[in-house]
Amino acid sequence: MIHQIGQVMLYVNDQDAAVKFWTEKVGFIIKNEQEEAGMRWIEIAPSKEAQTSFVLHNKEIIAKMHPELNLGTPSIMFYADQIEEMYKDFQAKGIKVGDLVMMPMGRVFNFADTENNYFALVEK
Template identity: 55%
Template structure:
């Protein structure tokens, strides 16, 4: 079962300016600043214990990956069970992938918009 909407991906032209906007103007906190595997992203949230955060990505790099729809990251406490449940219901799912922050997979709706789910208790 999906537990929560955990992250919303925001695609911007200038990541540093976007971080400045969210932190200095809106008072958000930087939760993570990751740079690896050819991608850099910065995660911001109203506070360190917020249930939902914004992950700021470079718009040009995302365009090269052909990601057109808003990117949503859902959280699940039992990723394997959810994966099997969605497959059994005929939902198109991608492979389970181990990432630095935990396992993740994507799934598509009926219009081929893809969304991601990460295991997080």
């Protein structure tokens, strides 16, 4: 029986730029980093206690190894507190953000990483 989502694989063009974005701008931490047989993967998460993490993979290498995979970025929604403060903080850090709007689920805004992949953040 599945009881939780463990990791979400993100396939990126520039792993170092992706790590810098997620850690320096969004505030994630690096939980683990490994390199083996020419393949490097970096596990990042919002905190040490987070039950779900991202693993950043090199898109070009994965495409060669598994050409059948869809390497597009999944639609990911983050839950957060103090969304208005986060919205202002993301703007101040130069992160591309959409409007902060009220939806039936709560206040929400979209933001983009350095490769223009969009993510959503909702106040819970």
